[in-house]
Amino acid sequence: MKYYKTVDEYILNTENGKEILIILREILKGTELKETIKWGSPVYTVNGKNVVGIGAFKSYAGIWFFQGALLKNEEGVLVNAQEGTTKALRQWRFSDVNEIDEKLVLKYVNEAIENQKKGKEIKADRKKTLVIPDELKEAFLKNKELEIAFNEFTTGKKREFADYISQAKQEATRLKRVEKIRPLILKNIGLNDKYRK
Known part of the structure; x- marks a missing residue:
């Protein structure tokens, strides 16, 4: 897996879902979120805290919400990518640009921004004991x-x-x-x- 230094470089080198990423990026750039690269992928922050990220995979491209479990998700668009493992993170997957509803994406993104500003977050379980195999x-x-x-x-x-x-x-x-x-x-x-x- 390659790790890119800029969002432009990431999108340019994406094989699947490039058009989806371009549209999602434009939507996110219209918000107060700051664009950055973390772990080699585009991540958008507010006050230095991760709010959303975008990425492309083999069968879909999408947006993930770092604290997505706190979102209302009334439309049922968010999924847990690793059920039983991931507590807070949720994804919204798109397999075609026509599936992107800008107003709906903004609704979720703005709710995520507000939650972050209010300090709402699901903390990782840090008290898990260390078991050496x-x-x-x-x-x-x-x-x-x-x-x-x-x-x-x-x-x-x-x-x-x-x-x-x-x-x-x-x-x-x-x-x-x-x-x-x-x-x-x-x-x-x-x-x-x-x-x-």
Whole structure:
């Protein structure tokens, strides 16, 4: 996956849904939101807080609302992209430019802006305990330097590594993932650091 430095570059390099993104971008540029790039994709903020983003995927392009679960969604256009995983984020998907109703998009965007200004947000569950998978514990027993390097990370970054391994269903895959993250840990690079700005 490529990470672009500007929204123009992102849209120019989009294969599917380019026209949808152009229209959504124009709608968003007509609001008070500030356009930026985060994680290589277009994101729109108010007072430095993420409100919406736009992106293109294989079968659709769309807009996502970082705190979309708080929106009224009376028209039922918003979906949870990862049911059971994503608490706040909601997407509105378009497969054709003719599906875009500018007034309706603005209604949702303006509600999202107002919610952000009022400080309404669903907080991420930060109290989730860190569970080190057995495969990683084994790697620590074989390599103390790896364990020391791992312990230098913040709890959040440790959790990203642990979850990455644990989410694999098969032991062989979990072991491969341990090998994949080993050099990152030793170089003090977080699993998702390349996505952070």
